[in-house]
Structure formats: C-alpha cells, structure tokens
Amino acid sequence: xxxxxxxxxxxxxxxxxxxxxxxxxxxxxxxxxxxxxxxxxxxxxxxxxxxxxxxxxxxxxxxxxxxxxxxxxxxxxxxxxxxxxxxxxxxxxxxxxxxxxxxxxxxxxxxxxxxxxxxxxxxxxxxxxxxxxxxxxxxxxxxxxxxxxxxxxxxxxxxxxxxxxxxxxxxxxxxxxxxxxxxxxxxxxxxxxxxxxxxxxxxxxxxxxxxxxxxxxxxxxxxxxxxxxxx
Amino acid sequence: xxxxxxxxxxxxxxxxxxxxxxxxxxxxxxxxxxxxxxxxxxxxxxxxxxxxxxxxxxxxxxxxxxxxxxxxxxxxxxxxxxxxxxxxxxxxxxxxxxxxxxxxxxxxxxxxxxxxxxxxxxxxxxxxxxxxxxxxxxxxxxxxxxxxxxxxxxxxxxxxxxxxxxxxxxxxxxxxxxxxxxxxxxxxxxxxxxxxxxxxxxxxxxxxxxxxxxxxxxxxxxxxxxxxxxxxxxxxxxx
Numbered sequence: 001x002x003x004x005x006x007x008x009x010x011x012x013x014x015x016x017x018x019x020x021x022x023x024x025x026x027x028x029x030x031x032x033x034x035x036x037x038x039x040x041x042x043x044x045x046x047x048x049x050x051x052x053x054x055x056x057x058x059x060x061x062x063x064x065x066x067x068x069x070x071x072x073x074x075x076x077x078x079x080x081x082x083x084x085x086x087x088x089x090x091x092x093x094x095x096x097x098x099x100x101x102x103x104x105x106x107x108x109x110x111x112x113x114x115x116x117x118x119x120x121x122x123x124x125x126x127x128x129x130x131x132x133x134x135x136x137x138x139x140x141x142x143x144x145x146x147x148x149x150x151x152x153x154x155x156x157x158x159x160x161x162x163x164x165x166x167x168x169x170x171x172x173x174x175x176x177x178x179x180x181x182x183x184x185x186x187x188x189x190x191x192x193x194x195x196x197x198x199x200x201x202x203x204x205x206x207x208x209x210x211x212x213x214x215x216x217x218x219x220x221x222x223x224x225x226x227x228x229x230x231x
Numbered sequence: 232x233x234x235x236x237x238x239x240x241x242x243x244x245x246x247x248x249x250x251x252x253x254x255x256x257x258x259x260x261x262x263x264x265x266x267x268x269x270x271x272x273x274x275x276x277x278x279x280x281x282x283x284x285x286x287x288x289x290x291x292x293x294x295x296x297x298x299x300x301x302x303x304x305x306x307x308x309x310x311x312x313x314x315x316x317x318x319x320x321x322x323x324x325x326x327x328x329x330x331x332x333x334x335x336x337x338x339x340x341x342x343x344x345x346x347x348x349x350x351x352x353x354x355x356x357x358x359x360x361x362x363x364x365x366x367x368x369x370x371x372x373x374x375x376x377x378x379x380x381x382x383x384x385x386x387x388x389x390x391x392x393x394x395x396x397x398x399x400x401x402x403x404x405x406x407x408x409x410x411x412x413x414x415x416x417x418x419x420x421x422x423x424x425x426x427x428x429x430x431x432x433x434x435x436x437x438x439x440x441x442x443x444x445x446x447x448x449x450x451x452x453x454x455x456x457x458x459x460x461x462x463x464x465x466x467x468x469x470x
Binding site for chain 1: 233261275362463
C-alpha cells in the first residue's frame with residue numbers, strides 16, 4: 001500500500017484500533033481549495049451564462065435556462081467575470097498541484113482507475129443501486145470510486161480546456177477547432193460543468209452515507225479502522 | 232508489525248494535520264467586503280497580464296467566407312447611450328494627440344487614402360454571443376506610422392462622439408487585423424454602427440471596438456481605461 005498504518009492504543013481501556021494515513025497533506029489541501037474554487041466557478045459561471053442564456057450565434061437567440069440570480073455569484077456580468085477570472089487561477093493551481101503531487105509521489109496508484117479495476121465496477125454498482133451484496137474491500141478506493149475520481153479529474157482538465165477556448169478562441173484556435181468551434185466550446189464548457197455537479201452530488205451523498213469517520217479522514221488524513229484492514 | 236501510538240498522541244497528530252489546512256481558510260478573505268474588491272481586482276489584473284503574455288501579434292483571427300456572414304440587418308447595434316450621437320460628417324475630424332510627430336485634425340479622406348483592407352471576422356461580445364461581419368478600413372498600424380506615432384508607447388486611447396472612451400494596448404493596435412473601420416458590408420459605415428469611423432479589432436471583445444471616434448491619443452499613461460473597464464470589466468479582454 002505504501003500508506004503508513006499505525007495501531008492506536010487506549011491506555012485506559014486497553015483497546016487497540018488501527019488507523020491508516022490515507023490522504024496526504026497535499027491531496028487534502030487541493031481537495032478543499034478546489035472545493036471552494038469549484039463552488040465559485042460554478043456560481044460565477046452561471047451569472048456569466050445569464051448574460052446570454054443560449055448557445056450558438058446571436059441569432060436565433062433563445063433563452064434556454066432562466067437561471068435565478070440568487071443562485072449565482074458576482075451580481076452582474078462584470079462582477080461575475082472578476083470572480084471567474086480570479087478563481088480560475090486558484091482552480092487551475094490546485095489542479096496542477098494535485099496532479100503534480102500524485103504523479104511524482106506515486107500516490108496516484110491509490111486512486112487511478114486502471115484496466116484491472118473494470119471487473120470490479122459492476123459488483124459495486126449492483127451493491128450501491130440494486131441492493132447487491134457488498135464486494136470485499138481490499139483497498140482505500142473501490143473500483144467504482146476510482147472510476148469516479150479518475151473521471152472527475154478528466155472533467156476538471158476538460159473544464160479548463162473548454163474555458164480557455166471561450167476566453168481565448170483566437171490564441172487557442174487549434175483547441176477551438178478540436179472542440180468543433182467557438183460555439184461548441186461554450187456548450188462543452190456547460191456540459192462539463194453539469195457532469196462535475198453530478199459527480200459532486202453523488203460524492204456528497206456518499207459522504208453522508210458513509211459517515212463521519214471518512215469525512216474526517218479528508219481533514220486529518222487519518223482513517224480509523226479502515227475496512228480493508230478488518231481482521 | 233507496525234507503529235503503536237497512544238490514543239492521546241493520535242489525537243494531537245490529528246490536530247496537527249487539521250491545522251496544516253489553515254491556508255484554505257485564507258480563501259475566506261474573499262468573503263470580507265473590504266478585502267474582496269482589491270482581491271478580485273488583483274485576480275482580474277493577473278488574468279490581463281496572462282492575456283498580454285498569451286497574445287501573439289502575428290497570429291490572425293479566423294476569417295470567414297461571405298456565405299458565413301451574419302446578414303447586415305441582423306448585426307446587433309450596441310451602444311451605451313444613443314444609436315446616433317448626431318455626428319456632423321462635413322465638419323468631422325479625428326483629433327490626434329500625444330506621442331506623435333504629426334498631431335492635429337485628420338479628415339476621413341486622410342484615413343481612406345491609406346491602403347484599404349476588408350475582412351470577414353467574428354465579432355464576439357463579452358456577454359457570450361457573436362456574429363460574423365464584414366469590415367473595411369485602414370490598418371490602425373498604417374495610420375499610427377503615418378502620424379509618426381511612438382510605436383513603443385504603451386497605449387492608443389480613443390474618445391467618441393457619444394462620450395464613450397476606450398484604450399488599446401500597443402501590441403493589439405499594431406496587429407494587422409486591427410482596423411480604423413469606415414465600411415461595413417462594403418458600404419459606408421451607417422450612423423448606428425459608428426459612422427464615420429470606428430475600431431474593428433477581431434482579437435478583442437466588442438466593447439473595445441469603439442464607434443463614432445473623434446479623438447485618438449498615443450500615450451504611456453491612461454487617465455481612464457475605458458467606459459466598461461472603469462466599471463470593472465477586463466482591461467485587455469483579448470480573444
């Protein structure tokens with residue numbers, strides 16, 4: 001595993017519990033910075049979208065979504081752009097730090113979805129959605145988790161790429177071309193956002209279902225009595 | 232087999248790990264009204280700096296065929312005040328000042344005497360919509376050379392008949408597709424599109440492309456950046 005495991009001894013009761021340092025500091029830091037940045041990016045992005053709530057050229061202009069102002073950040077287009085163009089650097093920075101750390105430290109092995117994880121996806125889906133029996137837990141992340149966390153990193157990269165095309169369609173004309181043009185980049189940016197929000201929705205539900213212990217592990221790094229160490 | 236730790240020590244280990252995350256709390260500064268404004272200004276300033284670095288002066292905006300053009304009648308008319316500020320065409324001049332050798336008043340004929348360029352380019356609004364228009368005029372770079380402008384100056388600043396004002400970084404001003412535009416769709420500029428002279432800058436968003444020009448100043452210092460910029464929009468806003 002490579003993750004340090006320790007035994008916690010309670011001197012009074014004599015109870016001994018296991019704990020694993022599951023989430024390195026940089027991962028936790030990036031997780032929370034990114035959580036804040038993503039929140040601001042979505043909120044300000046939706047305010048920016050309100051200025052032209054449509055896709056394609058000016059004509060025909062159809063309002064596709066009357067997004068309420070109270071669920072947006074920035075107050076007006078100029079304000080929202082300030083938030084968006086400020087937090088995009090925090091968002092990109094935390095993303096690069098995360099990727100750099102994961103690759104250089106080798107910690108990516110904990111979470112990267114690889115071909116041998118494919119087999120394990122369906123049993124987890126059956127367990128989560130169709131009351132199937134719980135597959136044995138062998139690692140910090142089950143195959144479905146790896147799939148989700150790997151996918152969301154790809155979505156994060158796509159959100160930056162599509163965003164850059166909207167921001168600089170001429171300087172990144174080759175990237176714009178790959179996305180099907182300026183209009184499509186805007187649509188992709190929007191779709192990627194909803195895909196990430198779908199991830200966040202599922203992520204939060206799992207946090208609630210799996211309890212305090214796992215939530216705390218993303219704050220302190222330490223997870224008590226991880227299932228994969230069960231005796 | 233592995234390290235044994237007293238449960239109290241484990242608690243302090245947890246606390247230490249939690250405290251390491253305090254930098255995240257620094258983001259809370261964005262929620263403090265008095266600090267928020269300068270922080271967002273700095274963020275926007277950083278984005279503008281990055282934009283300047285990313286701008287490639289030799290890289291051209293995509294041009295389109297005539298069949299891609301948005302019909303002229305559907306080309307949006309955007310202004311902050313009036314569609315027609317009532318410019319008197321007979322008496323109109325472009326007043327040139329600042330770091331130039333040949334300042335003074337220039338008639339439209341002076342500008343039309345420069346080599347003429349026509350381009351079908353995308354006009355992108357900061358709001359997110361865009362249209363493809365046909366623009367004709369003289370290269371701003373040719374005009375700047377003709378008036379003996381200091382091309383190492385930082386900005387070209389313009390004022391308009393409707394009290395709108397704008398500024399342009401020199402790199403963009405010298406871009407080959409940046410035009411002093413007096414024609415749209417091969418016809419003389421109409422009043423609502425900025426007659427007699429407007430800027431056409433395919434590498435910038437719409438609000439940088441000022442209409443009804445009356446004054447042009449080459450300068451290193453800006454008293455004002457632009458009508459929208461001074462309300463919080465990006466200064467560079469290049470595409």
